[in-house]
Amino acid sequence: MSTDNNPLLQEFHTFHNTAPFSLIKESDYESAFAKAIQIAKKEINSITENTEAPSFENTIEALDSSGETLGRISSIFFNLNSAETNDEIQRIAREVSPQLSEFGNDVTLNLDLFKRVKAVYDQKNDLDLTEEQKTLLDKQYKRFSRNGANLTDDKKVRLREIDSELSKLTLAFGENVLAATNDFEMHLEDDSRLAGLPESAKEAAAETAKAKDKTGYVFTLDYPSYIPFMTYVDDRKLREEMSKAFGKKAYKDDHDNQENVLNIVRLRYERAQLLGYETHAHFVLEERMAKTPETVIQFSQEILEKAKPAAQHDFDELTNFAISISNQSEISESITKLEKWDAAYYSEKLKQRLFSLDDELLKPYFKLENVINGVFEIASRLYGLSFEETQEIEKYHPDVLTYVVKNEDDSLNSIFYADFFPRKGKRNGAWMTSFKGQWHDANGNNVRPHVSNVCNFTKPTATKPSLLTFNEVTTLFHEFGHALHGMLADTKYQSLSGTSVFWDFVELPSQVLENWCYEKEALEIFARHYETNEVIPLEYIEKIKAAANFQEGLQTLRQLSFGMLDMNWHGIDPTGITDVKAHERKTFDQTDLYPDVVSSCMSTSFGHIFQGGYSAGYYSYKWAEVLDADAFEMFKENGIFDRTTAKKFRDHVLSRGGTEDPMLLYTRFRGSEPKIDALLKRAGLIS
Template sequence: MNILTEKFNTPYHAAPFTGIKNEDFLPAFKELIKQSEDEINAIVSNPETPTFENVIEALAYSGEQLDVVSNIFFNLNSAETSDEIQKIAQEVSPLLTEYSSKISQNEVLFNKIRKVYDEKEKYHLNEEQEMLLNETYKGFVRSGALLNKEDKEKLQKINMELSVKSLQFGQNVLASTNAYFKHITNKEELAGIPEAILDQYAEEAKERELEGWVVTLQYPSYIPFITYAENRELRKEIALASGKKSFDGGEFDNQELIKELLQLKQQKAELLGYKNYAEYVLEERMAKSPVKVFDFLNELLTKAKPYADKEIEELRALAKADGIDELQSYDHIFYAEKLRKQKYDFNDEELKPYFPLNQVQDAVFGLAGKLFGLRFVERNDIPKYHEDVKVYEVFDSAQNDGVKEEQFKALLYVDYFPRKGKRAGAWMTSYKNQYKKDGENSRPHISIVCNFSKPTKDTPSLLTFQEVTTLFHEFGHALHGMMADTQYPNLSGTSVKWDFVELPSQFLENFCYEPEFLKTFAKHYKTGEVLPDEKIEKIEQSKNFMEGYQTMRQLGFGLLDMNYHTKVGELANESVKAFEDKYTKVTSLYPVNPETAMSPSFSHIFQGGYSAGYYSYKWAEVLDADAFQYFKETGIFNPETAAKYKVLLSSGGTKDPMELYKSFRGSEPKVESLLKRAFG
């Protein structure tokens, strides 16, 4: 018996992590793919006339256990991977791609879908059913259903190669990140670094059975070093090591892989009748076209550039006083922190004691309670994949005929600390989608994964203010998943247009800057003292500190992404580095370093789902600035406004996102809301 192919005998049928063995995965995938194919064959061979129920709905509910096991496996591959899991991933990915291609290219199935689509008027579908039908039909067309047999085979081969190569890209970045560490034995070289960070470095050294201190390229280690280390040469060395990830010509180099991935995407787009991959992607986004995205990014570039130039001039003046004639990119964070301290009289390290992780988590849970009536209860009997993980039951207080009832809403997993088998960064993910079937509302299982500093023997995990906003960001995504209340799993939670998906996450970050809310949880972990008013004021004032620089940086990523996916032909004759330098020149604020390139570790677009979509972070900033402006106008805890926003969160992909937004706000979002927030 394979634990993964049976109904999970756990509370809420949660993933049975403690009972899963790595050798279970491959046979489970093979068995579940076969079961799912049988479900599809039952739809295909059904002799009855094709209807919405026996084709579209049946397809939407098929493959449920396969989806769950896929989520379990690929989430482990990101959060708790090993050489064995990575090897299994290389075998599993082509199997899943082949399975998915078989479905999308099944002519009989597509003909049934097309018949229902062509006759949809006769079914009197509600809004969500119509959305499911339209998305299903479009999904098949965009997956090659209208291609001839030879082109379908070509597309299947391209999709297989893309799945394997994008997986390899991520594995290379992780291996390259883990391969580097800097061992320091002379404490004088660590001048400027706060004691709490030194303790962290000493702990890392001890784990490696070394004397002294060890700095790695994991964010909780790397960022404090380049922020506080006074030793410029060491800062440079470690910053360059980070900038060389998968770009050093070694076994984990991604440069050729980038060219191969982009070429495959271009071939896929052309095969499906699009000029380039960006056109193919953006047809299914709010932005609709590459031209609109370029116009959007360039409009923001024009507005942000003067602010960014002014900010860098301030940093140059500071550096000049230290005898540095030419400020470099590896100096930026160090001097930005100096300037911030000078202007606002605080730094991240002195704020950290006021932001112990448990208090910040309580605050974000409390905010979800105040706005949406959610309550969180830790469960110790639900299996976990690592001892650091915690699991919470989430309940929703609902009013039924004036009687307050609590209903189970979701399971929430939180995994906060870095380790060797976990990729860098922070993300929200799902183990199980929400959907309704046979009178039951099957609730979602959601996860947040971060990389915050681990607690030490004497100190709890203390967050920088940026990490506080990171937790709120990921929790915003988690709310989108937990609040889901749709009929079909493929329209549920975060299954929305990609340039809409960052609205809930970025929206929630705004609360971190609200004094009345900050005071409820920013308390010193030893004394219980509330963060002083003058510090809160400084946080508020510093909200837009280096906003010009940050905007230029994000625009640089967005423009590079769009150029990669619209001008792939140019890469045939030039290096990844040359291409990157050419298309980031307009947003670059420092001299280009010939030794580094960010593209080979740009996982968002070469491993994740942001290909031709990185612009969506800025796009969603317009949405979140406008949405929070509405909350400010009505009161940030206004129950009516929160109730309208709850509808937006719970609706998932059942409506066009612009219509959904207008139902909440009463009007389309205005770019002026973002510009006002960013630059006053």
């Protein structure tokens, strides 16, 4: 197929060079990838065939700027594969992913290229380099040394085989989870079985049924459907059915991921061993703030020691409460012990009892459009940004919102895409990504990024706008914190820009922004009743703050368990593991207070570590909580909208990307290294 008219290979003559989605056909991708790989190979050859002595400019900078076309196409394609996929896109992904792995290996295993990089690296002390340039040089050298450049030829061949196989396995893992999620639905005709469920959730379920040409109500495993169902439905047997369906995704079903899990961890281990590392976790953590698995384990155990007694107290309190009210209730089944399908239901009732606060009380104050405008206003007050919605930017789906983001001097800061509602071709969860990075081009122009937030919030219904739960509000703020990391990027090199930082540092900008959701001064900006425009009452704000640590022991234990499971897959020799569920239980037996559900297995749908980039890195969420609690203390001390503090955070954290060691960047902002005490105090785990 000719590539002459392929829009993916042309300059984008669009508004701010945004992706021309309407011009791109699915049939364009494979030929575009093939051509872009050819172009990138020529760019590499031009470096290796350069007869001049290797220098920082003709080797390191040239390598960093190579592959721009391939990167642009990959960003568009794989973002759509997550947010707007279909059978054909998934087929193409299976075809091109091994090709991309092979090309990546062609680069990192290119001996002539490595010799040039090493020649520059060996003379780094004699070069007059900026800190950013030193970091780029170090990163480029490690890109080769950590990916097999020093291996013998036979081991290089094996490395290529492993990487190709891993690219296929991780894709298959994700496809299975999506298919298993889409396969399940609970179809109910009987309205009486939905006692306890808010009208808004019933209306959404009725619209889902209508969209599927069914009468009654349809509930799915998508979070906006699943969470309200598990939180409010009185019928315990229905909650059990829904919970078990969620827990067994891709486990002993038509989309079973057990073999994928075992093969992924075995290949990652073999790869690490091939490169001279003890385990995959040792390989990964060399390029993290934590540095070693031992540090992660010690960190996790330190928090576990504080959290487990608090979690046990939370669990006992919830159990006693549930038994007490279930024995007195005519609408819910009497229980003798707490099961996992009871957790959200009775937690919500206990929260209402303790704080007279529930999501249905708060949701009218969190209309999606108001929350979006609120987070924009907070970004304006902190960083001087302004957001203007525009219809001039093409969208990959009608639900997507598009914005031009400007600085205080009216110059372009970035383009922002926001995609908030679930649909069939979109994976669950919430994430930030980009269609284009930030860097300074050869002419010195500051190329601005195209950033995207993708979430799965409750859709508007015929009678109500999209009203968010408070948890969804914090999710929106979290992902927008990542977006700010991308928007405020200001580095010379794209590979060091924005969120291109150590993975246990990348969650700091996202998690720190969540803190504004609990502050009166911030809530009053956007928390207004969708019908009356009344500002959220002060008593509700006080209750939100009071409830912030509700069941924090259980929540901390849950999050720690995920990080510990990750390390127990990736911090050991997994070759002897044959039973995914049995291995998983070794971790969860240390942290689970609820009885095990035999039919459930988390690992087979744990996309963060088996499809996303969090393998040996899930601990980073809790690690970053230490950073964000410590950082927000500074904002609290000086005022949550203090521009001087915000400027320091922008200058030393948000704008610097991965240009220096993250601990140095953080210390410049804060004046000292972070202390775990701020997190433990905020969580109520110590006084």
